Amino acid sequence: MGMTTDELYFKPRLQVVSEDQIAQIHMATLDVLERTGVKITHPKALEILAGAGAAVNGDRVRIPAWLVEDAIRKAPSRIVLGTRTGERNVFLERDKSYFGPSLDCVDYQDPRTHKRSRFISEHVKTTAALCDALPHFQWCMTIGMADDVPADIADRIIARNVFENCVKPLVFCCKDTNSIKDTYEMALLLCGGREAFDAAPTIVHYSEPISPLVYFDPAIEKVMYCAEKGIPLINFPAPQCCGSSPATFAGALVQASAESLSGLVVHQLVNPGAPFIYGAFTTIMDMRSTIFSYGAVEMSLMTAAMAQMAQSYGLPFFGTAGATDAKFCDAQAGAEAALQILSAAAAGSGLVHDCSSWMDHGSVASPEFMVLVHDIVDSVDHYMQGIPVTEETLALDVIHRVGPGGHYLQDPHTLKHFKTIKYSDIFERMVYDQWKTAGAKTFEQRLQAETLKKMEHRPEPLPADTIKLLDEMQAGWE
Template sequence: MGMATDKLTFKPKLRVINDDQIRQIHYATLEVLERTGVKMTHPRGLEILSGAGCRVEGDRVRIPAWLVEDAIQKSPSRVVLGNRRGERTVFLEGDKSYFGPSLDCIDYMDPRTHQRSRYTSEHVREVAALCDALPNFPWYMIIGMADDVPPDLADRIVARNTMTYCEKPLVFCCKDTNSAKDVYEMALLLCGGKENFDKAPYIVHYSEPISPLVYYDPAVDKLLFCAENRIPLINFPAPQASGSCPATFAGAVVQSSAESLSGLVLHQLANPGAPFIYGAFTTVMDMQTSVFSYGANEMSLMTGALAQMAQYYQIPIFGTAGATDSKFCDAQAGAEAAFEILASAAVGSNLVHDCAGWMDHGSLVSPEFMVLAHEIVDMARHFMEGIEVSEETLAVDIIDKVGPGGHYLQEKHTKNHFRKVKYSRIFERMFYDEWEKAGSVKFEERLQQVTLEKMEHRPEELDADVVKTLDEMQAGWK
């Protein structure tokens, strides 16, 4: 060709704040923690923080800037997760993004009948198996609250069902440390013991400070338990602009960051170097409805800012994308999910939740929406690969060979490269007459068909001895 061209790649990138704004947000965060602090009543937590140099006055803890920055330095810059076979599959580092489904919905939309009902243990099993079948979701969460089991046992029964029907790394939440211990014991059993777990943690615990700036005792208990056992911890407040955090987006980001980093300080004091994941579910209060919006584009804006703060701190982040305020798998749901997913991928959020079923502002699981969000994630992943520039892809020689007025259909170059185009079973591109001849199948019908096919999947069954041990564990739960 006469020109030497190395292979050049570029990952598309989005920034919502610049370097000066990042520094301003950081210093404002330090000021909030040093001047305002957080509320905490947990005796051991207060003892640890006071002994490390925090000003503790009653239940108010003020954290000096140097202690926050010391915790940031000690926290790992990467966290690697593994599946139940011990394979390292999720690498939370830099701007790599891994999308997965969300947790704790109370209702279920049946893809067969499109009837809404309370979420049950059977739904847990169905949705976990569906997630196992969807390759663009390399991790998952516990999905929903089982309405058909005793409330005091529900968190552990749901965790058991999800780990049985999906082999991927699990993000779980639970009501107290006893539950966290039981889930941890199940994880150790399934992944082959603590040595394997430490090489590639199979579970991640999700915990929330209460906005604004409050830690309740059970959350501190779980935070310390995770730090001591090196269970990766997501410390993830959910502030609502105009309600539980400032109405300004910058103020909401500052408070969100302060809430997450305050937990990091205690976490790293308890066990320096224990794996920690930063972030916040920062969105708006819809002043027309008062709902905590899951589809607001402002949520993506603030999530993007927090992702950039995480990259500045070199700490992995738990992001949010793929949710909707819609009650149905309709145009609103698709538009909100697509906007959020592409924004999160382009800004480089790491562990991105809500891409499967969080509808009706966090109350409804829909397997069809999970499959749709999975398709959108694949589109975003394809887009984020960018355009490879090399001597082969610039194609100057083949352009010259075909010349003006020719075509490329029979060229070897075309055969070598056309499969890099993404094709979908859900989004069709037929001419209208061909679409009619094929049965006039509409989008929602194709989505339902693909969803029901995917729901036939089941992972490899657990050994009988493992199932027996799980039964024995469950019988001892209090």
């Protein structure tokens, strides 16, 4: 029929800013970095920046446009992540999206009792294993804070617990470079050494400048260490409209981009070509409650704009979706998560975090919410496949064969293709009488049952000698 490949397969896309607006935001970002600059106090970083051509005046660093654009050119446009078993499973490039859970929740909501308690290390194991069981989450994070272990080594114990209970790539954050070093050593042990790690890194470090436009010394040290070792780095500010960034969305985007790119400059000066992931958690301060909103529609709008900025720069992106300000896994939680996930996928938001457990504006992790959001991600994945148009899918011969008044139930074409339809174990479609006969289970009951079933999963255990080595490492931390 003379169709081209583009006619056969078309991916749905969302654009919230035009090419001209992207150019305006970029030029404004350069203006902020040149004229306002960022606050950095780290002596070595100041020396490196001054030597490269930045204007350093005390702790204020003003970065010329050419230096920013040179860093963008040097940074890789593609990063491939891998599981600890060696599978290359995340390809951060162009507008692809890969979904994963959140990090650092302080509370845990038990799916059996729905009671809320402090997040402890046992919950880390539980949520990591649940992430491992959910195939549409391609990577994992250190979901909670582990309130039951010593604070000085909690970040490393959390990472170890995730490593033992989930084989997927891990995005982690920690307090200092010693913690990164120990986590990196665990990752090298589990994946088989430096060569295997460099081919497909199994960990990604998450670091934050402080909005507006400030870097504390530990954050700079982590940026530099990751650059030196080739550990993929997310440099991810969290500007809040009306509080720590301008109230206008364009102003927040400019500041956010300046904050992320300023870290890129330091990163690429330390090691040109080291893997870097651009992004920002751009949201609003709810002026009625003063909370940092995780469910605001404006968050999704600004995240989509940042994703377009990343694509224009040719940089991998760290996005946000699947979170909620709701206190429970209710209608508000589902509605906020669904809008965010569809927006993120259609914009091409790269490594999309918070897609599972962040409720109550980032404070509580819920396994039930993880399972719900995973089902939403599955639906969005189906949506993003678009509608393939081929001679096979147009089905002209099938329509002709069945003819007027016939049916397709037993046709070979139906048997071949019906499994492309998505079916859910928690969203039911029965008629009312069938639903009553089947037990009249509410959505909440179905979700709870499916969650408890998924929580029975455990990955293949690590070898005993590997566990022994991890024990020895942990003893060294203590």
